[in-house]
Amino acid sequence: MAAVALVQGASRGLGIEFCRYLLLNKAPAAVIATCRNPDGAEHLAALAAQHPGRMTVLKLDVNREEDIKSVAESVKSDFGKVDLLMNCSAMLHPSGKGETSLRDVSAQGIISTLTTNTVGPLVMVKYFAPLLQMGTGAFGQQPQEKAKQHSGIIVNMTARVGSIGDNALGGWYSYRMSKAALNMATRNLSIELGRGRGKIVCVSLHPGTVDTDLSRPYHRNVPKDKLFSTENSVQYLMNVIESLNIGKTGKAYAWDGTEIPW
Template identity: 65%
Template sequence: MAAPVVLVQGASRGLGLQFCRHILTRRAAAVVIATCRSPEDAAELRVLTAQHAGRITVLRMDVNREDDVRRAAHTVRDTVTRIDLLLNAAATLPAEGGRERRPGGGRLREGETSLRDVTAEGVISTLTTNAVGPLLVGKYFSGLLQKGGGGFGQQPAERARQHSGIMVNITAKVGSIGDNGLGGWYSYRMSKAALNMATRNLSIELGRSRPKVVCVSVHPGTVDTDLSRPYHKNVPKDKLFSAEVSVNHLMSIVDALNMEKTGKAYNWDGTELPW
């Protein structure tokens, strides 16, 4: 069997970067296509590239720009014939007044805790990165996913191949409408709820292909990353995961996926989350 191909969208930091590390160290045969908005600033990705020469390619792709996604997909199609696992990991977290929270951007107060903090600019920016971006990635890379299927998910030997590639969207528990009992965090909740709907839609359309593509949303838990670190003051230490621990849990979920599990959202421990 040919080496599994994994595309990680949003690979320069946080969970995306750790997915790259995990796959390169735990899946000896796998090759990784790591995409991010600014490869020239992705120092840790350059380190991985040096450590795993020939197994990781870093590619520029800003999911806020459809032309960028389209161009990246053309480049990838010229390089590989399939994608076995696609991980949509990039995200933005709104801060006070709807401003965008990015690493190194200074200390900002907790975002959109009430309606007065909401701005149109903040909502649109968050929705674009967290929901529209992954949907566009699905649009332009689905053809390669339909040709994938090696190395990830359950593929019972006694039956015909159940699925081809796997698409995993990183959601958040706060995006669950059924679980929302506190309110606040308007644009972030809305963006992750929209991402969950995109996952559901993708699972239906790509579930009709031959072979079928598995599409799921997964909640990584509360992870100690640059993006969310300012909001951890009330999180118990045993509920705060390192990126490594979170990705270990999420990859266990990926390895257990099959067509019976497509179109759903899962918590880091494998339990199903309500929409």
């Protein structure tokens, strides 16, 4: 059966670019793209129209558990499995800018950021893990030994600023905390889902600084050659994904495949 990839948070930025990459480079893979407002996601609709029969767009707000449950049920009945789950959605902060110091911190800002960036991706895995356990290991590297083969891959999109060990600058309380906690979820998931039959590789991936809306307020501080296009970043990240196996689970990797300290 053809590979099935689900991209959560696919309306724009890296999410839509992952869809485009998979449609162009992983035929005949089926691509399921989820976003919270399909009617307003005209670029996604245009992409689906260019690839008839290959792409399914479904409505899913990652903050609504009932959306996640109902999309998982529909994917189960239409596809029966998922080989790759990409948790892409995130926000920097509801204001669009990270906190520069403690006085910018608000309880509501932190709670919203954690809800979208950390809780949502984990609840996604709760409902999609059974489908990934039914996967056929269509992404990544499979060793010869059957006992070490995986059925699926989960990618939680993280950020280098979520690394506690790498944090020398401070600031961005909500975003940093949300990604550090997401990394803990990745590690926990890798333990629970790395056992028995239907092993799932779980990683956090950092895409570099990419030319998208999320980091736009800060682009003028980034040297030109350090600001990736979505096309470049996705190409790098897909190379990392295709090199994954169960021996690499439970870690955070940057776009160039190097491990990021927790």
